[in-house]
Amino acid sequence: MATGKINVSVDNIFPLIKKFLYSDHEIFLRELVSNATDATLKLKHLVSIGEAKVEYGDPIIEIKADKKGKKLHIIDQGLGMTEEEVKKYINEVAFSGAEEFLDKYKDAEKDTGIIGHFGLGFYSSFMVADKVEIITKSFKDAPAVHWSCDGSPNFSIKEAKKDTHGTEIILHIGENDTEFLEESRISELLRKYNKFMPIPIKFGTRTETLPKPEDAKPEDPAPTQEVDNIINNPNPAWTKKPADLEDEDYKSFYRELYPMQFEEPLFHIHLNVDYPFNLTGILYFPKLTTDLSIQKDRIQLYQNQVFVTDNVEGIVPEFLTMLKGVIDSPDIPLNVSRSYLQADSAVKKISSYITRKVADKLNSLFKNNREDFESKWNDIKIVIEYGMLSEEKFFEKAEKFALYPSVDGNFYTFEELKEKIKDLQTDKDDKLVVLYASDKEAQHSYIEAAKSRGYEVLLLDSPIVGHLLQKMETSNDKLSFARVDADHLDNLIKKEDTQISKLTDEEKDKLKTNIEEVISDKGFTIQMEALDSEAAPFIITEPEFMRRMKE
Ligand code: ADP
Numbered sequence: 001m002a003t004g005k006i007n008v009s010v011d012n013i014f015p016l017i018k019k020f021l022y023s024d025h026e027i028f029l030r031e032l033v034s035n036a037t038d039a040t041l042k043l044k045h046l047v048s049i050g051e052a053k054v055e056y057g058d059p060i061i062e063i064k065a066d067k068k069g070k071k072l073h074i075i076d077q078g079l080g081m082t083e084e085e086v087k088k089y090i091n092e093v094a095f096s097g098a099e100e101f102l103d104k105y106k107d108a109e110k111d112t113g114i115i116g117h118f119g120l121g122f123y124s125s126f127m128v129a130d131k132v133e134i135i136t137k138s139f140k141d142a143p144a145v146h147w148s149c150d151g152s153p154n155f156s157i158k159e160a161k162k163d164t165h166g167t168e169i170i171l172h173i174g175e176n177d178t179e180f181l182e183e184s185r186i187s188e189l190l191r192k193y194n195k196f197m198p199i200p201i202k203f204g205t206r207t208e209t210l211p212k213p214e215d216a217k218p219e220d221p222a223p224t225q226e227v228d229n230i231i232n233n234p235n236p237a238w239t240k241k242p243a244d245l246e247d248e249d250y251k252s253f254y255r256e257l258y259p260m261q262f263e264e265p266l267f268h269i270h271l272n273v274d275y276p277f278n279l280t281g282i283l284y285f286p287k288l289t290t291d292l293s294i295q296k297d298r299i300q301l302y303q304n305q306v307f308v309t310d311n312v313e314g315i316v317p318e319f320l321t322m323l324k325g326v327i328d329s330p331d332i333p334l335n336v337s338r339s340y341l342q343a344d345s346a347v348k349k350i351s352s353y354i355t356r357k358v359a360d361k362l363n364s365l366f367k368n369n370r371e372d373f374e375s376k377w378n379d380i381k382i383v384i385e386y387g388m389l390s391e392e393k394f395f396e397k398a399e400k401f402a403l404y405p406s407v408d409g410n411f412y413t414f415e416e417l418k419e420k421i422k423d424l425q426t427d428k429d430d431k432l433v434v435l436y437a438s439d440k441e442a443q444h445s446y447i448e449a450a451k452s453r454g455y456e457v458l459l460l461d462s463p464i465v466g467h468l469l470q471k472m473e474t475s476n477d478k479l480s481f482a483r484v485d486a487d488h489l490d491n492l493i494k495k496e497d498t499q500i501s502k503l504t505d506e507e508k509d510k511l512k513t514n515i516e517e518v519i520s521d522k523g524f525t526i527q528m529e530a531l532d533s534e535a536a537p538f539i540i541t542e543p544e545f546m547r548r549m550k551e
């Protein structure tokens with residue numbers, strides 16, 4: 001028997017990395033801007049601890065497109081690299097300088113917000129570029145370096161002319177990827193991935209109108225000036241302390257997140273946890289409309305202020321994917337498959353934390369201002385009912401604040417409802433019978449008939465409430481739900497004084513026989529008891545279980 005070692009040649013693996021590292025070519029810009037951000041944040045940290053003796057100032061990152069020269073430049077004023085460092089960090093694929101930095105400056109992990117992880121981001125530039133150049137000068141007193149590589153494993157390195165610390169990456173965009181030289185495409189990418197990154201990002205300039213001087217004539221045009229076009233907000237609301245934000249700040253951040261969304265959110269939940277995982281974010285309860293275009297605005301997932309995805313399936317429990325807002329966590333493993341995500345224990349903890357926070361917020365809204373909570377019920381009930389159905393933990397909490405509206409506009413909690421109906425609405429087996437209508441118009445006669453006997457009728461009209469009722473019946477054998485048009489009147493224990501019929505028993509029997517002849521379907525029951533009601537002389541009912549089977 002012989003054993004051997006599979007020989008992985010760099011010549012073979014390099015084109016593979018280029019082609020398949022990331023399924024999406026466009027993320028190269030996100031990666032390069034992330035590296036530029038890291039370089040700037042590292043310098044900031046080194047200056048703050050006295051290891052770098054340079055002025056930090058107000059560094060920015062600049063993106064420049066040179067359409068004629070087919071070049072894209074990403075320029076930062078960060079810590080730069082010496083020749084040694086270029087050889088170490090750039091030439092060794094899958095060696096992450098970011099991880100090494102965090103290892104060395106352990107305490108820096110939380111405050112610096114450094115993004116890099118895998119040591120592969122830089123190479124994503126070869127997905128769109130035939131040739132990549134780096135011109136970099138370290139903040140340490142060392143000569144500037146010019147590194148150049150055409151995508152083969154061969155690179156050249158020489159001294160360069162550059163006076164200030166920082167790095168410029170030059171991408172020679174390939175034939176097939178010239179879209180990445182278009183201003184509109186670059187803007188789109190920057191807006192998508194970098195809108196909330198922590199270092200200001202400049203892309204071109206824009207014209208700003210200044211106030212007119214005092215002595216200007218009315219016909220004089222307002223003066224203008226060219227200013228840097230900064231595409232990002234480096235301090236988005238979710239990175240701030242809740243105590244420093246007003247309600248209006250949350251609303252304006254919502255508009256910033258979803259510029260095309262005109263409806264205001266109902267309320268927000270600020271997430272902030274640093275143990276056992278790091279997570280910040282703001283979730284909004286939107287007014288749920290049937291307008292599907294609005295449902296396209298989804299919760300966005302960020303990692304250290306870099307946009308990752310708006311597909312949070314597996315991270316946020318499904319019933320909360322109807323919410324909007326942002327979640328930012330460095331602890332969610334990225335670039336891994338969804339099925340892996342669902343099994344990941346950190347992700348599970350995140351998911352149950354979010355569920356708990358949402359339940360707590362709903363509970364405090366209910367407790368602090370019940371009237372307001374009732375007025376919002378119709379807009380939020382779908383999320384709550386869906387949550388009660390799908391998450392046991394949420395069900396337990398939501399039982400306290402989930403509301404059951406009556407046809408007359410009262411709102412009961414489940415406890416209040418039980419108290420309200422316990423005297424009149426029990427059946428022979430001592431079960432509580434909760435009556436409900438699903439359509440006030442169509443079931444009008446039945447509702448009136450029930451009301452005239454003193455019964456409370458709920459109005460439960462959301463599409464999933466039926467399933468919720470089933471669940472509640474299964475977990476509580478002293479409880480049953482019946483729609484007002486079901487054959488409940490026979491089952492409920494009759495109270496003597498509600499039986500004031502205008503017909504004699506004989507007359508009732510005669511009328512009943514006549515009607516039964518007309519309605520030949522055996523699935524229905526004619527109930528004459530309802531004669532007590534003003535609204536209907538008699539009612540035709542169907543057993544609750546029959547109707548549910550047809551649904
Ligand atoms: P990661 O960011 O995961 O560490 P990358 O492949 O994106 O991996 O980058 C590799 C390393 O190259 C970085 O960790 C960093 O040390 C160095 N580097 C890349 N871009 C820059 C830059 N603009 N300025 C300084 N160093 C950089």
Ligand code: MG
Binds near residue numbers: 117
């Ligand atoms: Mg990186």
